[in-house]
Amino acid sequence: MTVPLSPSQHDSPALDDGCSSVRVAVRARPLVEKEIVEKCTECVSYSQDGKQVVLGKDRRFTFDHVFGPNISQDDVYMDCVKPLVESCCAGYNATVLAYGQTGSGKTFTMGCGNNVSLLEEELGILPRAIRQLYENVEERSNQAEFLIKCAYVEIYNEEIKDLLHPDTPSKSISIREDANGDIVLAGVKEEVVTNFESMIRFLEHGSVFRTTGSTLMNQHSSRSHAIFTIIIEQRSILESAGINDVITAKFHLVDLAGSERAKRTGAVGMRFKESVTINCGLLALGNVISALGDERKRCQHVPYRESKLTRMLQDSLGGNSRTCMIACISTADTNFEETLNTLKYANRARNIRNKPVINRDPQSVMLNQLRQEIRALQVELLNQRMRTMGLDPVNGPQSLEVLLQDESHREFLADIRARADISVDVTAELNTVRRKSREREQECLKLKDEIQALQSLVNKLQDETLEMRTERDHYQLKLDEVNSEMMALMQVMPHWEGGNDISSSVKAHLSEMIKRVMGEIDNGPDFGSSESSFSSLDRPASADGATRKSEKDLSLLSDTGTPRERSISSTGRPRSQPEDSQTVASMQDFLSSPLKADARGINCTSPGRTSRGTRNIINQHLRTIRVLEERLAVKENDVKSKDEALKEATEDLARDERIFAEKMKEIKALKKLARDLSFEKDALVQKTEKDAAIISRMSEQALAKEDELGRLRMSLENLESGRPDAFVMNGACVPGVPIALATPKGESVDSYVDNSENSDEAKCDRSETATNTFDTVSQARFEDSSDKMKMEEEEERLLSEKQAIEAQKQHLEEDVRVQTREFKRSKQKSSFLTKYLCTCSAPSTYETPDSLGALTTRSSGNFSQTSSPSHVQRTSTV
Ligand SMILES: Nc1ncnc2c1ncn2[C@@H]1O[C@H](COP(=O)(O)OP(=O)(O)OP(=O)(O)O)[C@@H](O)[C@H]1O
Numbered sequence: 065m066t067v068p069l070s071p072s073q074h075d076s077p078a079l080d081d082g083c084s085s086v087r088v089a090v091r092a093r094p095l096v097e098k099e100i101v102e103k104c105t106e107c108v109s110y111s112q113d114g115k116q117v118v119l120g121k122d123r124r125f126t127f128d129h130v131f132g133p134n135i136s137q138d139d140v141y142m143d144c145v146k147p148l149v150e151s152c153c154a155g156y157n158a159t160v161l162a163y164g165q166t167g168s169g170k171t172f173t174m175g176c177g178n179n180v181s182l183l184e185e186e187l188g189i190l191p192r193a194i195r196q197l198y199e200n201v202e203e204r205s206n207q208a209e210f211l212i213k214c215a216y217v218e219i220y221n222e223e224i225k226d227l228l229h230p231d232t233p234s235k236s237i238s239i240r241e242d243a244n245g246d247i248v249l250a251g252v253k254e255e256v257v258t259n260f261e262s263m264i265r266f267l268e269h270g271s272v273f274r275t276t277g278s279t280l281m282n283q284h285s286s287r288s289h290a291i292f293t294i295i296i297e298q299r300s301i302l303e304s305a306g307i308n309d310v311i312t313a314k315f316h317l318v319d320l321a322g323s324e325r326a327k328r329t330g331a332v333g334m335r336f337k338e339s340v341t342i343n344c345g346l347l348a349l350g351n352v353i354s355a356l357g358d359e360r361k362r363c364q365h366v367p368y369r370e371s372k373l374t375r376m377l378q379d380s381l382g383g384n385s386r387t388c389m390i391a392c393i394s395t396a397d398t399n400f401e402e403t404l405n406t407l408k409y410a411n412r413a414r415n416i417r418n419k420p421v422i423n424r425d426p427q428s429v430m431l432n433q434l435r436q437e438i439r440a441l442q443v444e445l446l447n448q449r450m451r452t453m454g455l456d457p458v459n460g461p462q463s464l465e466v467l468l469q470d471e472s473h474r475e476f477l478a479d480i481r482a483r484a485d486i487s488v489d490v491t492a493e494l495n496t497v498r499r500k501s502r503e504r505e506q507e508c509l510k511l512k513d514e515i516q517a518l519q520s521l522v523n524k525l526q527d528e529t530l531e532m533r534t535e536r537d538h539y540q541l542k543l544d545e546v547n548s549e550m551m552a553l554m555q556v557m558p559h560w561e562g563g564n565d566i567s568s569s570v571k572a573h574l575s576e577m578i579k580r581v582m583g584e585i586d587n588g589p590d591f592g593s594s595e596s597s598f599s600s601l602d603r604p605a606s607a608d609g610a611t612r613k614s615e616k617d618l619s620l621l622s623d624t625g626t627p628r629e630r631s632i633s634s635t636g637r638p639r640s641q642p643e644d645s646q647t648v649a650s651m652q653d654f655l656s657s658p659l660k661a662d663a664r665g666i667n668c669t670s671p672g673r674t675s676r677g678t679r680n681i682i683n684q685h686l687r688t689i690r691v692l693e694e695r696l697a698v699k700e701n702d703v704k705s706k707d708e709a710l711k712e713a714t715e716d717l718a719r720d721e722r723i724f725a726e727k728m729k730e731i732k733a734l735k736k737l738a739r740d741l742s743f744e745k746d747a748l749v750q751k752t753e754k755d756a757a758i759i760s761r762m763s764e765q766a767l768a769k770e771d772e773l774g775r776l777r778m779s780l781e782n783l784e785s786g787r788p789d790a791f792v793m794n795g796a797c798v799p800g801v802p803i804a805l806a807t808p809k810g811e812s813v814d815s816y817v818d819n820s821e822n823s824d825e826a827k828c829d830r831s832e833t834a835t836n837t838f839d840t841v842s843q844a845r846f847e848d849s850s851d852k853m854k855m856e857e858e859e860e861r862l863l864s865e866k867q868a869i870e871a872q873k874q875h876l877e878e879d880v881r882v883q884t885r886e887f888k889r890s891k892q893k894s895s896f897l898t899k900y901l902c903t904c905s906a907p908s909t910y911e912t913p914d915s916l917g918a919l920t921t922r923s924s925g926n927f928s929q930t931s932s933p934s935h936v937q938r939t940s941t942v
Contacts, residue, residue, distance in 0.1 A: 086381065086416040087128045087388045089144050090117050090407065092395045093169035094133035104396035108403065117393075117407065120400065125407045127414070133395060136185060140173060141192045144388045148315065149193050151386050152296050153200045155311035155422035159318065159380035160189060163346075163410065164392030165402035166322030167282035173390055174319040176271055176290055179264065190292060190317055191264060197294065197315075198260045204298075211297040213254040214263055216270035219372050220288035221341045226252050227270030227290070239375045244426075246314075247378050254295060267292060277335060281324060287338045289345060289373050292317045309432060310425035316380055320346065320373075323402065345373040350409055356382040357415035381413075386420045389413050479880045486888065487748045494741040501734040504727050511724045518717040525710040532706055536699035543692045550685055751883065773866070776859050 092108050109118045110132045117130045129143050148158035162170035171177050175188020201210045216227040223234040229252075237251035257263040275287045294315040321342040348371035355366045368378045380387045391410035393403040 084386055084418050084420050086413050086418060087144070088391060088410050088414045089129035089131065089140070089388065090125070090127050090391045090393060090410060091131040091135070091140060091169065091173055092117070092133050092393050093172070095394075095396055096167070099394075099396040099398065102398070104398050106395040107397040107400050108393065108395045119404055119407060123404065123407070125411055127391075127410065137173070137175075137188060138185065138192070140390070141189050144390060145189050145193055146196060148386055148388060149196045149200065151420070152294070152313040152315045153197070153204065153298075155298075155313050155424065156420045157314045157316075157379055157385040157423065159316040159377065159385050159387040160193075160390065161316070161318035161320060161377070161380070161387070162390045162392055163320050163349075164322060164406050165281075165394065165399060166279065166285055166324040168322060168392035168394050168399075168402075168406070170319050170322060170390075170392045171284075171286055173392055174317060176267070176274070176286075176292065176317075176319045177284070178268065178271065180268065190267060193315070193317065194263045194267070194294070195260050197296070198263075207302050208298040208300045211256065211299075212258070212263075213256050213295040213297075214266055215249065215252050215254045215293045215295070216266065216290070217249065217252055217293075218274050218288040218290045219345065219376070220275045221338065222345070222372055224249065224252070224372060224376075225273075225288075227273045228255055228266055229253050230273045239372065246384070246423075247376060249376070254293075263294075275338075277338070279324070279335060282322070286319060286321050287335075287342070289321050289342075290319045291376060292319075309428045311428075312423045312425070314379075314385075316377070316385075318377070318380075320349075323405070325402075345371045348374045349377070350412075352377075352381055353409070353413045353416060356417075357412040359415070380418075382416055382418060384420055384423070385418055387416075387418055479877065479884055483748065483751075483880065483884050486884065487745060490741055490745045490748065494738060494745060497734050497738045497741060501731055501738060504731045504734065508724060508727045508731065511720055511727065515717065515720045515724060518713060518720060522710065522713045522717055525706060525713055529703065529706040529710055532699060532703040536696065536703055539692060539696040539699055543689065543696055546685065546689050546692060550682070550689065553682060553685070773859065773862050776855055776862070779855060 092110075095104055095106065107120055110116065110130050111118070114130050115128070116124055116126050118124050129140075131140050131143075145160050148160060152158050160174075162174045164170050171188075173188055175190040175192070177188075179187060179191050197212070201212070204210075214228075217237070218225050218227055224237040224239070225234055226232040226237060232251065232253070237249060240248055240250050242248050255266055257266060270292070271290075274290055276284055277287050279285045294317075295312065296315065297310065297312045300309040321338075323343060323346050324339055348367065351367050351370060352374045355364065366382060368374045374381075379385045389410060391406050393399075393406050395403075
């Protein structure tokens with residue numbers, strides 16, 4: 065997490081060994097009214113640098129700060145306490161404690177009393193520290209979440225009292241060490257405080273319950289040691305610092321009871337007892353300070369357990385805390401002895417060494433360690449990825465960090481990494497597109513089967529409908545024929561009226577006709593015998609008309625209207641005259657012509673009479689008509705339901721065909737997209753590999769040039785200074801360099817000399833070599849100027865080469881950046897396209913089912929091919 069901390073943030077002196085000495089300040093109060101009345105004089109003086117105080121004439125003491133009577137509360141706060149508040153916010157424990165004789169100004173300095181009636185400049189340390197604490201919290205609110213609590217206790221007569229909860233019995237409060245060795249007060253309730261005002265209220269509230277009393281030395285003398293503790297807990301919300309980093313700090317603000325001499329304070333009875341315990345506590349504190357401050361005693365036992373006060377301040381003195389002691393003194397000469405004791409006491413405290421550490425939650429520490437490990441693994445992973453990309457920066461095992469040291473490298477590598485990520489994205493997208501395409505193909509195949517099934521259903525239904533219609537038409541024809549004959553009968557009926565009877569031939573004809581009709585009905589329609597006597601009339605009729613007609617014709621039997629009124633057809637439509645006239649004419653030919661009737665034996669001489677037989681025939685005829693009409697109605701219904709089923713199937717078929725066409729279109733687009741992505745992925749990988757190789761080569765070259773340049777510079781310097789040091793360039797000795805000192809490439813002079821010393825030959829030649837060395841050095845000096853020029857030329861050449869490489873590298877980096885940008889843009893387009901395809905609806909044209917096979921074959925055939933359309937082309941095409 066957390067609020068990133070650095071030791072430099074805190075200005076309290078930290079020693080090299082991680083220790084921090086207790087800082088000690090002396091504050092002298094001015095003479096109070098009583099002392100002025102008693103005509104006391106001031107016996108304290110101060111040095112100019114604000115570090116020394118002189119008691120009387122020559123008792124000189126040095127402290128971290130010395131504040132004279134005119135120094136303001138704010139100055140004391142800024143110098144002594146502000147750094148401690150900042151420390152606390154950084155996770156260090158801190159303590160500020162005021163020590164001094166009674167009436168010396170401890171409570172005034174600490175601000176533990178009533179703050180409400182005070183002016184701003186009179187406010188003591190506590191309200192100022194609380195205000196600054198909340199200001200700091202506000203400033204860091206974007207870095208960490210804070211939980212602030214406070215507790216306020218007093219140690220009175222060696223008993224601890226919870227001033228914020230005065231009802232808590234003292235016996236239930238005890239001082240303990242927690243698992244980390246920190247001192248904690250068990251039984252004291254801490255209050256969570258969210259703002260400055262609330263904490264001030266708690267301070268005021270607790271101060272009310274603090275034990276005070278009036279003595280001769282101080283009208284409002286504090287009779288207890290008061291400790292106001294602020295607990296600051298912060299949890300980082302910074303991603304970089306680690307989410308779970310938790311640090312805590314305790315800030316003790318201690319207002320000690322004043323040391324006093326019973327004779328001077330006039331303490332008797334209760335006050336005397338208080339005085340004794342106060343002094344005992346302060347004595348124990350003095351012993352602890354002595355033990356900690358005396359270097360000889362430092363390793364010995366520190367008597368923290370001698371009193372509750374020292375036990376409570378165990379961390380603050382010699383422990384995990386940054387501590388500041390403010391020794392309050394009176395300047396009055398009447399208090400000379402007490403002031404001297406206080407200064408001696410404070411002076412000893414300066415030697416105490418504390419060991420403050422940031423109080424980090426152990427769990428968060430562990431988490432951070434794990435996080436670091438993860439980071440290391442991530443770097444390793446990155447390296448691995450770079451290697452798989454073909455990027456093997458500078459001779460193999462060199463870690464990524466080394467390459468990242470160079471700013472330009474960093475940028476370039478970041479580009480490559482981004483491109484690698486894009487490549488991963490593209491691969492993922494490609495896989496998605498391919499999967500989608502396969503899914504669509506499967507769906508299309510299924511759909512194709514469905515379409516085929518629907519198509520055969522439609523065909524079947526069409527056949528059935530056609531059959532039904534034919535049947536229906538057949539019945540309609542029969543019905544029409546019977547109706548026509550009926551009409552013809554009705555027309556000739558008046559001729560029969562009055563006649564004796566119808567001739568037997570007519571009767572026979574009628575019964576023959578009825579039999580035929582009934583027989584055909586019973587046997588079902590004979591579609592083959594189109595030459596039946598009724599088949600000459602071939603016209604459609606509707607079912608509902610048939611029923612109506614049947615009813616109408618039945619009524620005709622009792623109706624005496626003219627036959628012309630019955631010329632409405634069974635379909636409800638007017639009959640066409642030629643059909644009627646043909647049917648009627650055939651009957652008339654047979655029945656109504658008197659000559660023909662006579663010829664056939666019909667007796668028409670007695671009109672006005674109708675025989676019973678004739679009526680029976682007519683009734684029979686009418687029954688036939690009714691049966692025909694009923695059957696016709698059934699057929700009509702069948703035809704209608706078939707029509708509906710056909711319509712439904714046709715609609716389903718059309719819908720499936722439409723979906724099929726859409727899917728085919730989508731498959732085409734997906735395959736095209738997959739081809740493009742595949743191509744781009746290949747191009748990207750190729751490009752990356754190329755870049756990686758170039759980078760690796762360039763890095764090697766740059767490093768080699770850098771080395772060479774370094775060597776040249778070194779030798780130039782040597783030449784200029786006239787030192788006969790050897791150097792190696794490209795494995796050869798440079799003219800002018802002592803031969804004896806020239807070493808093979810890559811071997812240092814020292815090691816070469818070491819190796820050479822061990823050989824016998826070297827021992828023998830040593831004296832000779834020394835002579836040669838001297839000669840060669842002299843010769844080298846003569847050749848210096850020409851060598852120097854050569855060196856300079858070489859250096860220039862190398863520099864220009866290096867610049868050319870740098871320029872090439874920059875050009876390459878720019879190229880990579882442009883490509884990455886372009887690729888990102890095209891990737892956005894492709895994702896837009898994919899979305900578009902998913903939501904695509906109602907295409908204007910579509911492939912027919914027959915074209916599916918060809919299309920699928922064509923697409924899959926092209927799937928692995930690479931074409932080179934740009935993204936822009938691809939998008940516009942689709
Ligand atoms: N620096 C100062 N400037 C002005 N007045 C001061 C200063 N310091 C202390 N006084 C005054 O001196 C008197 C005694 O101060 P204070 O009560 O703070 O002493 P103390 O050390 O807390 O005494 P005790 O130990 O008896 O509680 C108070 O009236 C206070 O206002």
